[in-house]
Amino acid sequence: MKKLAHRLYFGTRHLYVSFHSTVAMLRFVGFVDLMVLRIAELTVRNRRSSHLIIATAGRGNIGDQALLESAVQHAPHSKIHILVDQHDDLTLPQVTSPRTARFVAAPRLVARLPYLRLLGVWRAGREIGRACQIDVIGADIMDGSYSRRDSVIRLQLVRFATQRGRRVRILGFSWSECPDQYTLSLMRALQDNVSLLPRDPRSAERLRHLGVTTRPPTADIVFTLATGGSDARSRLRLPEDYIIFNASGLASREHRVGCEYHESLRRLLDADRNVVLLPHVLRRGDDDAEVARNLYDQFSSPRLVLVTDQLSPSGVEDVARGAVGGLASRMHLAIFLLRNGVAPLSLASHGKVEGLLEMFDISHRVLYPQDSFGAVAGAQLLDSMQQAADDRVVQARLPEVQRLARNNFGA
Known part of the structure; x- marks a missing residue:
């Protein structure tokens, strides 16, 4: 009944x-x-x-x-x-x-x-x-x-x-x-x-x-954002050389990708990498923080840091500045990594991420939620040589993308 x-x-x-x-x-x-x-x-x-x-x-x-x-x-x-x-x-x-x-x-x-x-x-x-x-x-x-x-x-x-x-x-x-x-x-x-x-x-x-x-x-107007000083990294006591891991509550609900996130994170921790679980959307219905908490509870590793605060854009910028790689299931977290010269892996959503990464010539870093991406994402995040090469491409393309972003305000 x-x-x-x-x-x-x-x-x-x-x-x-x-x-x-x-x-x-x-x-x-x-x-x-x-x-x-x-x-x-x-x-x-x-x-x-x-x-x-x-x-x-x-x-x-x-x-x-x-x-x-x-x-x-x-x-x-x-x-x-x-x-x-x-x-x-x-x-x-x-x-x-x-x-x-x-x-x-x-x-x-x-x-x-x-x-x-x-x-x-x-x-x-x-x-x-x-x-x-x-x-x-x-x-x-x-x-x-x-x-x-x-x-x-x-x-x-x-x-x-x-x-x-x-x-x-x-x-x-x-x-x-x-x-x-x-x-x-x-x-x-x-x-x-x-x-x-x-x-x-x-x-x-x-x-x-x-x-x-x-x-x-x-390009996205966030590429033009001037952020103020933030001490988010020191306040959150983040380790050195960490990988940002952002699991989307929306993707978890719509595509049931929880197992893929688990597999990616397991591979990173098995390789003794420092990982920061960073929610980007914190609200009922598609809450990244809930997914991050579940992952944190499943592993309880000393190399795993869970961010529970809702950071300001300046705070996210500071955390992105200290990252050596990242899985960004939310588009604007990917943008914060790109702003700091870090090539992210990014989960496709309604066709918007593909165009973003295409602007940086790193389309091969798009993940699709309908695929079994867990093992692939883990392997890519651990490939330091490919990460360094893609970072150099991003850093070379960034000034042009920022110039395009300013076109929004000259129109």
């Missing part, structure tokens, strides 16, 4: 979510949003007085925090407003006077029930009215592959902003091989009025193949 109730609950929930993400429902939501946005925008007095950044979700994702800090550092105006769901989703980046930055909460902007979204849509409309320029942090949520609803609602905000004459850029985003078709239609409609800035050559080529015009080549 309990199992039947469980199946009925999740079956009903799936139907509910699916209904509220249908094209017909999203078109209706877009129509209602447009009316609310217009009325809200008309109530604004200080028009075109701020720079608006529409942030990603945050909520324990260190990569989202790094993206936000990069966007704030390069905002061209002194008054910066950041649209978030809740004030505690992200940490407000520090800015120096006379620049100011503040969060504006637009609660439940992507909620499924329209009446729950009204306050969030209203506040978004007012912020668009105040903005002279808008930057949307694109990341991996623009093609509908994770959530059609999230992508469409963001693009509907962009469409309204362009109708009101605002300059809009969608910064550094990925585009998968199988995008949502309704999301694609909105992107095509916006291409003439918005700076579309895909963050790797594969994404750009996929968009061109689908008839979407993009701006000059770019």
Whole structure:
């Protein structure tokens, strides 16, 4: 009986979510949003007085925090407003006077029930009215592959902003091989009025193949991030010559790769290598920290260090700076390793990692979750000669990739 109730609950929930993400429902939501946005925008007095950044979700994702800090550092105006769901989703980046930055909460902007979204849509409309320029942090949520609803609602905000004459850029985003078709239609409609800035050559080529015009080549905006000083390595008492090991809670849930992580880690510890278990996303549902804790408990080796804190981007940078190799199941952890001249092994996810490593000519370091990668990953991480050769390639390519990343802010 309990199992039947469980199946009925999740079956009903799936139907509910699916209904509220249908094209017909999203078109209706877009129509209602447009009316609310217009009325809200008309109530604004200080028009075109701020720079608006529409942030990603945050909520324990260190990569989202790094993206936000990069966007704030390069905002061209002194008054910066950041649209978030809740004030505690992200940490407000520090800015120096006379620049100011503040969060504006637009609660439940992507909620499924329209009446729950009204306050969030209203506040978004007012912020668009105040903005002279808008930057949307694109990341991996623009093609509908994770959530059609999230992508469409963001693009509907962009469409309204362009109708009101605002300059809009969608910064550094990925585009998968199988995008949502309704999301694609909105992107095509916006291409003439918005700076579309895909963050790797594969994404750009996929968009061109689908008839979407993009701006000059770019890279992920985190390659432009200026990080402050951090003592994370000394505070965490990390050993010398360690390998970063990042196991993804999302990959573990979706692809059941726990055995592969176990095999890779076993090989490293059997070879007497120091390993740092470093979570990059710490939140319910796809928690890296939970997977890391399970691995730590299985081995209990003196050569194994478990990081339990949610580090700042500067802290992750400091830990990456001391690494001699790494398995990065999260894209932005791979970027922090690349920023420090270390060639990572990286787990493929929705087509975004392949393009990243292709920019550094190290495509052979992509791992695929559907494969049995545990033994292969362990062997590659232990191959110091190949690691040194790949590190040299990364270090040679890094200045060009950083130059491409700066194109996001010159568009």
